[in-house]
Amino acid sequence: MKSKLNLDSGVIESARSCAGRIAASMQEFIDRHTTVSTERTVLRLLGVDGVDDVETPLPNVVIDQIKDAGGLPRGAAYWVGNAMIQTGLSPQKIAEKMADGQLDITKLPLASPKEAEEKIMPEVHAALGKIKEQTAKRENYLNTIGEGRKPYLYVIVATGNIYEDVVQAQAAARQGADIIAVIRTTAQSLLDYVPYGPTTEGFGGTYATQENFRIMRKALDEVGEEVGRYIRLCNYSSGMCMPEIAAMGALERLDVMLNDALYGILFRDINMQRTLVDQFFSRVIIGYCGSMFNSGEDNYLTTDDAYEAAHTVLASQFINEQFAVLANIKEEQMGLGHAFEMDPDIENGFLYELSQAIMAREIFPKASLKYMPPTKFMTGNIFKGQIQDALFNLVSVWSGQSLQLLGMLTEAIHTPHMHDRYLSIENASYIFNNARDIGSEVEFREGGIIQRRAQHVLAEADKLLHEIEEESLFSTIEQGKFGGVKRPRDGGKGLEGVCVKDDEYFNPFIPLMMGGAK
Amino acid sequence: MTQTAVAKVDLTNVKPYGDTMNDGMMELAFTLPVPHGEEASEAAKILARKMGLDEPNVVYSKDMDSGFTFFVVYGKCQHTVDYTTIKVTKVEVDVMDRLECGQYIKDNIKRDVVIVGASTGTDAHTVGIDAIMNMKGFHGHFGLERYEGIEAINMGSQVPNEVLIEKAKAVGADAILVSQTVTQKDVHIQNLTNMVELLEAEGMRDKVILVCGGPRISHELAQELGYDAGFGSHTYAEHVASFVLTEIVNRGMI
Secondary structure (H helix, E strand, O other): OOOOOOOOOHHHHHHHHHHHHHHHHHHHHHHHEEHHHHHHHHHHHHHOOEEEOOEEHHHHHHHHHHHHHHHHHOOOHHHHHHHHHHHHOOOOHHHHHHHHOOOOOOOOOOOOHHHHHHHHHHHHHHHHHHHHHHHHHHHHHHHHHOOOOOOOEEEEOOOOOHHHHHHHHHHHHHHHHOOEEEEOOOOOOHHOOOOOOOOOOOOOOOOOOOHHHHHHHHHHHHEEEEEEEOOOOEOOOOOHHHHHHHHOOOHHOOOEEEEHHHHHHHHHEHHHHHHHHHHHHHHHHHHHHOOOEOOHHHHHHHHHHOOOOHHHHHHHHHHHHHHHHHHOOOOOHHHOOOEOOOOOOOOHHHHHHHHHHHHHHHHHOOOEEEOOOOOOOOOOOHHHOOOOHHHHHHHHHHHOOOOOOOOOOOOOOOOOHHHHHHHHHHHHHHHHOOOHHHHHHOOOOOOOHHHHHHHHHHHHHHHHHHHHHHHOOOHHHHOOOOOOOOOOOOOOEEEHEEEOOOOOOOOOOHHHHOOOOO | OOOOOOOOOOOOOOOOOOOOOOOOOOEEEEEEEOOOOOOHHHHHHHHHHOOEEEEEEEEEEEEOOEEEEEEEEEEOOOOEEOOHOOOOOOOOOOOOOOHHHHHHHHHOOOOOOEEEEEEEOOOOOOOOHHHHHHHOOOOEEEEHHHHOOOEEEEOOEEOOHHHHHHHHHHOOOOOOEEEOOOOOEEEEEEEEHHHHHHHHOOOHHHHHEEOOOOOOOOOOHHOOOOOOOOEOOOOOHHHHHHHHHHHHHHOOOO
């Protein structure tokens, strides 16, 4: 396809290969390390679930004991496989006994790693089978009842109460939404455990728990069958428990998961070593289960200037793409993020936004681009807000975005009310329908404002990527080049949960999920 | 005396204005948890009348979902307000711009002023504190980091009150800025109150200028909670800086 923006494919190739080298050098670091959350994920996939008598999740009980005994570098799979050999119990029973103080799995006789791995393999295949069942169920829905047209209408629910969320989510689906994201309660990203069971209390959102996932999945399947459209469910595989939530999401058929180490580092002050290691396993799981990940580049534009920092978004998208390639994720599953966040007072701002949105589409032609609405310059003037969202919707249909996170006219006032969501879906549906083929009809003036803007942003992104390659990603983040936020390599939360693997370490899920790709 | 073409406003009896003085015109938008239909529209009208709107007119209604209906309603407000007796608690300070603030420090304080800020508690939003403190500021209003004579330390989001106080102690802060964006279930009130209690327990409350800000914060609320000032929407770094610097001089914290 000819570039409407006259982008130089040589520059795109230069930026992409540079990002590939950056990701590969990070991967060397990632491959040498594991984390408490990565190991808890192994347990969750092996079926360990539930809490002890003080509400500590069993995966935490087990991993904390292993870590305290200095066994983390060997990995949970070895310890559980060995305990299965020595006790004849299932992983869940082993965890329960550990919680009751009846078993210390690091004090048992030690089988060889090979024996432990063989012992655990049936459990591993059972877990993969459960995930495959969910993937097949999604496929079946898509082949029978079908799905909405792209850009998918993506709305959030955030009541704090999962049962209230269900009411709002089903209403939104009936009004036309294609994707429902359940916003998490504020600060869950910093919890080093995943809460358990159904929850009805939260601030600005609802706890991500496996039971809450199950409740919402069932509700969306019901309403999907009713409206004749598969309704996708989104939650957050991010924060301190990134891969655990990916595993829960794979088991409960989440379709979209927000997943971006850079976001956690910059905006939640999570330690960069911890979350980059966690991100790898979570992306392997996401790739395997056929859901989509969403990266959080849009957030750079809320802390940095959306016009000045546009190239940081593109550079980060390139890096996120390459991290995803290393986790064997298909392009269609890459929900790379960007946003419509320029100051509405900028002359020709609409042209720049349009240029950048088309640029993202041309550079990542198959990706499921996630386009985020204006938030920073939403003022409480709901009437103007509705127009800002209309311009955003027009850019989206024009540039062929995949996931349209709908703007709310009441952004900056409160989490959406039922009719806010309706007005927003109506706005997007009207514009998408009314301007459906504008993208294939309109071409741009050679050397005009729109072409030059995209060429400039691409060139700047390429330059930034080469600087990052020179200095390494870690030190780039330390210098505050993304989002204008500086984070030290050893700072932030969660570094104590990272360790170097020993020579006998194994995680049986990674090679199987990657299908021999690694 | 010639008659004026338009009625003049009576400030002791103010009513909403649509296109004619005292027409009382207001528009409302809301959802009722009842199924769409004539009964639903009647319910919306009855509600509007109870709210003091004469001649309520349901100009639009829409089925939201089984059991919910959205309305746009117009009506003429019966109530009036005596504007002449209104008193609002406001931050009373002459606002200086960034350069004037720098000069004010040179002339009156003669040392660097230290300001520590954070979005505290569980609040993950940095947009407010960044707008006030970061170099770039917001919408053309540079943040405190760019002010000459001010050392601005932005600790970011989700900072426990205790940590913010520790930092303030360590750097000898003149002022502490607390940002609160999430206000669901009044979590900001609990958090702001807790901050004041901790400072009092530490014996620090009188030694610092304590300021809070956020889209739902008013000066009146701030004072009720024990803060020296509160800054809501449409206030920028210069407002906060002018207040803090003037307070430093007024309190003799030089």
